[in-house]
Each structure stands twice: as structure tokens, then as C-alpha cells.
Amino acid sequence: MAESLLIDFSLRYPGGPLVCVDELRMAADGCKVAVLFGASGSGKTTVLRVLAGLTRPDSGRVTFHGETWFDNGHCLPPQERNIGFVSQDYALFPHLTVSQNVAYGLGRLSRGERDVRVRDSLAWLGLDEFAGRRPAEISGGQQQRVALARAVARRPRLLLLDEPLSALDAPTRRHLRGELHALLERAGIPSIVVTHDPAEALALADEIVLMHDGRVLQTGKPSDVFNHPSSVEAAQILGVDTVVDGIVESQDGVLVTVNAGGVRLTAVCHEPLPAGCAAAVCIRAEDVVLAPPRTVVGSARNRLEGTVIGAVEEAGLVRIALDCGFFLRATLTRQSCEELDIRAGTPIEAMIKAPNVHLIPRIFIP
């Protein structure tokens, strides 16, 4: 895999935060989709705007397939980068029709070629019937596809999408998430997508770049990044539900015994960890199984006795907070909740399989 996109810059907003990307290399070729993931204010949109040439960094270097886009003083204008940029609210030209929007960037083509290109792009995204409408006359989802058609019609070398689904309502968003992935794949243009939605990141990404406070925290395949956050910050951003401070007590092969707030847990870790090493213990809420105390047998290595602190219904599931010697979150279906009679004060046993207890080693304690 060639590292065809190099991003290395720093930018301080006047009186504001610093965005500093250190030698981030990406394989921007084929139909790879990279996702810049992070909370709002983490600097991911800045990275996208620097790539588009809309924001000028203070210093650094950006190169794409050997072509210099930014090198300290010199900044290649967006017009000369041959990129497709889809902004958060799509920025469709309100005074032009859908087909005029798509044709807008095709000024260099002959009229015949342009017409063919517009027709193909609209057909590809199923927008034929809206060709003569104005942006205000079509739905949000359709606007999103027009914006994509307009960007792709020019056959850019790199597609940049800023929160492509965030302007849509939740059902449309869920529906288009899968569609967008297929479209980007079919477009065959390497893409960089900015999002703060973990589901969107997991759905779209071949590669995830995790950003926090203007810096890149971690890069890698989505499953690697989500299941093995490299730091506590990374775990928190990724939405790992329980993060507890723990001390490694012993290691036997891949099984590690860790003391988390006075509770002994067994975790799986493939790296050697010295006893006494501090580690963040991360447990996802959906990996926690609940049962009445001392009644259930099973293979889970970790059985914790505790009490329910509270339960909140959220998107059809119930999120439960438990006190097991430390604060533990679990997610259950409503039916399970009723069967277990979950309410504040209910005594409960929480079970977690060892591979689902993820350790992020921190400072070394001798």
C-alpha cells in the first residue's frame, strides 16, 4: 500500500485551539474510504479543509501522489487540486437546477461531453427525475446525492466529505449510511469522510483516523481501533462504556488478572504486562451479561456481585448503571430487564467474558 497522502501541518486559530497533525500518512488510492473520527472541536474538519485548500495552515507540508499541495509558504488553490468536496450542508447552488448544479464544475468539457457526464451522474444516483428541480424542491437525502453527483461528475482524484449524513433525520441517515458506502465504493475514488458518529465511522471506514483536541490519537482498521483503543482518551471518544483504573496483578499466558477498584477481573492481553502496571480497563456495555445473584452457571471468567444504581431507556434498549465495586454500565433489552426485575437497588450478578475486558496499559509502577 503506497502512502500517497501525507498530511503534516499545524494551525492555530487566532485566540483559539491548535490543530497539529504529525506526519499522518494515508493510502489514498483505489476506492479506500478513510474516516476522520472525533468529537466536535477535535480538528477533523480543519484537516479536511486543509486538504481542500480552503484553510491555510501556519506551517507544514501536504502532498498528494508526489504533488505538493502545501509547503510552508506555498498553498495550491482549491481550483488546482482536482478534488471533490462535499460540505456538511451540501452547499448546492440555490439558483441553479439539479442538473445545472451537477454541470457547474464541468466548464472545461465540450457541451456534448458535459451533457453525457451530467446524465450519467444523475442516472447513477437515481436523480434523473429531479434534473429540472431547484435544491429547495427536493428532500435532504436527495440533496445529499446531488452534492455527491456534483463532486463525482468532475472525476476528482480525491473525495472529501464533511459529516455527509449529519444534516439528515435519523431514519434517512441510517438508510443512507449503507448506501453511501456502496456509492463511494462504486465511484472508485479514494475518499476521506469526517464524522463524529461511531456507527457512521464503522459503516464507512476502511481506515479510521481518530482525532482529539486537534491531534491524531490513533489510526488503523475500524475493528482494531474500536476494540483496541490505544489510550484512555481514545476509549472515551470511541464510546467504550466503562473505563476503570486498574492495576495488573499477574499474567498467565494471555490471561491477565487486574485489580479494578478492589475487584479482581480477568482480561485477555497479548502483550506482556508487568505486575503493578497501571492499566485502563475498558468494558463495553453490550458485552455485560446480567443474572440474578449466585444462580447462573456459565463460561464467563468474570462474575461480579453488585446492585443496580439506575436504568434509562434509550433507543429501544435499556442502559443500566451498576455498582460492582466500580461503576459498570450494561445494555439490556427491555424484556430482559422485566424478567430480571431491574430497578434501583436490585442485587445482581454481572458476567463479562475475559476477552471482552480490554486493557490499555498506562504508567508503569515499579
Added chain:
Amino acid sequence: MFDWQAIRLTFLLAATTAAILIAVGLPVAWWLASTRSRGRGWVEAVVALPLVLPPTVIGFYLLVLLGPRGPVGMAIESVLGLRLVFSFSGIVVASVLYSMPFAVQPFTAGFRAVDRRLIEASWCLGVSRLSTFFRIILPLSWPGLMAGIVLSFSHTVGEFGVILMVGGNIPGATRTISVSIYDSVQAMDYSAAGWTAGLLLVFSFLVLSAMYSLQTRTRTPVWPKAS
């Protein structure tokens, strides 16, 4: 009944003024709408000065500057052989300055109403800055641009004090409608004054109602308050 010479002259003056204000006002307005420079406040204040100063003050300074012994007047007279005070060119210069806020403020509001993201989208589609101006910014800011042109035209039509100070009352050269009305009243010719005044009233009403219906239709604030 009507002082046709004055009416013709007034509309020629207003058209010339509006044309010059399009050429001068658009770049100034674009700069005001897009700059983050600290000098913006000063420039905006200078542009808005004619809104608050009495016409006699502006007329007085113009008379001093443009007069045959004033620095600007002397320079222009020696280079172009043109005397600005008490001439048509003189009242054009005065009108341009005096009507400046009526063009620049709506222009600026029109430009500010154009979403920056549309401009950036255009750039990212490979379209140059100049081309973006003509294909995106102008079409989307036209209510503001129209308002600026119409207001500067009609404001010039209704100008009095500055014209009298700089131009005097020379028939066919500087005697505009408003000066003609003043003159008629001084001469106790109320009938002539009444006809011409009525004409100006009807004209101004029509222009303003056209303006406000345009504003309601586009729902873009094209005429901001003087700051």
C-alpha cells in the same frame, strides 16, 4: 408647468451617479463584506458619514477641496482643464460621495447574504474566483445590488443641499429639480413649485414601494440601518 430642463438634467445626473457608484461601490462593498481587516470599521464609518452629516457640511468641504484654489480642484484644473465647482462634473462628484452609503450599504448586505460555503463549493469545483463572482455571488446578491442601484439613483434625484453648495443654480448645468423648486418658491411661483414637487413625490413613492415589495418577496434584508 414642469421645468423640463431641470428634470432632464436631474435624471442624467442620477444615472451618471448610479453608474459610477456601481463601478466604485461594488469593489468597496465586496471588500467590506469579505475582509477581516481592522480598517473595515473606519471605511464603513467614512462611507456612512453622508447619512449623518448635514449636506451643507459635505457641500462646504467639497467646495473648499474642489474649488479653483483647493488642492483637488487645482490639480484637476491643471491636468484636465476642468473646473469642478459650479459645473455638471462637480455635482456628479458631489453626488457620488453623497449617495455612497445608499449604494455601498445595500451592496454589502447583498454580498454578506451569500453563504460563504457556496463560494467555497464553487472553488472546489475548479471554478476561478472571478468566474465564481459572476456565476454565484452576483446572481445570489442581486436583491441587494438592485436596492443599491435604485436607492442611489433616487437619492440623487432628491438631492438639494450639496448640489446648491457645490453647483449653485445654473440652468442646464447644475439646476436640478430640487433646486428648481427652491427657486420657484423664492420667486413666489407656487404653481410651478407644486407641479415639480408633486412629480418628485410620486417618483419617490413609486421607487420605494417597488423596493419594499422586492424586499418582501426575497426576504433578504437589503436595506440595513445606518450604523
